[in-house]
Amino acid sequence: MRKVRKTSKSKVIGRADELAHGQTKKFKLRRGKRDFEAMLVNYQGRHFAYVNRCPHVGINLDWVDNQFFTVDGRYLMCANHGAVFEPPTGECVWGPCLGASLQSLPLEIVDQSIIVRFAGAGEE
Numbered sequence: 001m002r003k004v005r006k007t008s009k010s011k012v013i014g015r016a017d018e019l020a021h022g023q024t025k026k027f028k029l030r031r032g033k034r035d036f037e038a039m040l041v042n043y044q045g046r047h048f049a050y051v052n053r054c055p056h057v058g059i060n061l062d063w064v065d066n067q068f069f070t071v072d073g074r075y076l077m078c079a080n081h082g083a084v085f086e087p088p089t090g091e092c093v094w095g096p097c098l099g100a101s102l103q104s105l106p107l108e109i110v111d112q113s114i115i116v117r118f119a120g121a122g123e124e
């Protein structure tokens with residue numbers, strides 16, 4: 001029988017000068033044996049990261065690859081049913097998942113490298 005242990009993992013996902021306001025970058029993370037997709041977001045010069053999964057139905061937010069911002073660059077948007085989210089918090093402020101939030105991933109910037117930290121499960 002395999003023992004599953006919780007671990008905290010980190011991964012460099014970009015550089016602090018890589019994205020301008022309103023730009024995003026997708027990346028993959030692995031939890032246990034499963035990969036999942038997430039996105040790095042630059043909103044007004046600050047960086048945030050979220051799992052690419054809408055709290056409404058649990059599917060990716062982007063129909064067009066890596067397109068998450070509304071046209072005016074004010075909100076993140078789910079292309080499926082139009083939910084919009086506050087970029088700094090991930091909270092849905094309009095749409096079918098009003099009040100729910102995107103799953104955020106903690107970031108740290110070290111020497112211009114953006115590092116994401118997340119809980120993973122490793123098998124022993």
Ligand code: FES
Pocket residue numbers: 054055056057058059061078079080081082083095096097
């Ligand atoms: S799946 Fe995102 S709003 Fe419905």
